[in-house]
Amino acid sequence: MRYLDSKARSAEHLRAALPLMTRQNTALHPVSYAIWYEYVSGTNPDLNRRMQELTQHGAALDDAQTWALFRKHVAEPDNEAARQLSDGVTQVIESMAASAAQAGEDAARIDASLGGWVEQLLDQVQQEEQQPAPADLLQEVVANTREIRQVMDRLQVQLDASQGEIRRLRDEVQRARNEAFVDALTGLANRRAFEQQLDACIAAAPQTPAQLPWLMLGDIDHFKAINDSFGHVFGDQVLRAVAQTLKSVAAPEGALPARIGGEEFALLLPCATLAQAQALADQMRQKVALGRIRRGEQNECIARVTISLGLTQMQRGEGAGAFFERADQALYASKRDGRNRVSVLDSTARSGPQSPQLPGGERGQQQRTGTLHA
């Protein structure tokens, strides 16, 4: 959203938004201000409708709702507008590139035919000695032709330069487009990229049950408490560390690690067996659980980070919604059963925790723990 309000108008919005914001159960950070600013300015009717629903009968928004509203009604429409703009620019660049290439070909063709014509003319003059063309006229033709060739050469240089610039612009647009699919905080694929890949993966999924894709969802446990205790900036560091861990698990080729929400992560596994998917989820859980938040020179451990995970396999003929929903239920089962665990849910929606909290093998191991300093 591009804000075009004058200073006076935006100050009015600030005065109107502040009392509304302070009534909510959320900190007064830029994200909450963004949604309340849009609310009082009335520029985002869908957002206003949803906020009115959520706050009716005096209910207050919490942080999770605030972030969800921001993502859905402020950030995503902006991404969509940027995507449309980039598509438009790409079309213009493609047609410019085609015109420049065509002009280059035309110039080369005219140049070649002019050159041939001059050669022919000179040959003819030499052969037809009995009727020589007036020398002045011939010289004039040759001089004019040379001049035209020089103009063509200069045009060719300009076309080459334009094509270089077009290539640079095309790369620039491609880079901007790639960024629209990347989560800026962690560098993982973002929710948009994840949803596209999920759709593509489902469309391309083979019909053999054993080869259907798996989806792992993860959600950091008690992340609000981490934010509340150590601050949002530190919370962001934890998110980056968990993203790194997700990237580092030995996922098979084609797997897509993504950050799909505030503290929610996903790993889409287009081809994996149950054993592989489960091993990956266990590896992820254990690696995150080795992380410690430490303080001061004594490296005193003041908190640990854990993650709950849910795992499910796509069923034949199933759509993205049902597949994702089941993975979410599996994740919810892990939360409900005590967190820091992996649950696998099959199509009949029976779930079972697959990894007990802190298995004995983990307690005694000597692996290096990831450390973040608060």
Ligand SMILES: Nc1nc2c(ncn2[C@@H]2O[C@H](COP(=O)(O)OP(=O)(O)OP(=O)(O)O)[C@@H](O)[C@H]2O)c(=O)[nH]1
């Ligand atoms: N630092 C930071 N916090 C975020 C971000 N996105 C969402 N959050 C916070 O993530 C927290 C999510 O809290 P809840 O949904 O209550 O979940 P939780 O505390 O992790 O509890 P459980 O999931 O039940 O274990 C909220 O405090 C959000 O403000 C972000 O990009 N950075």
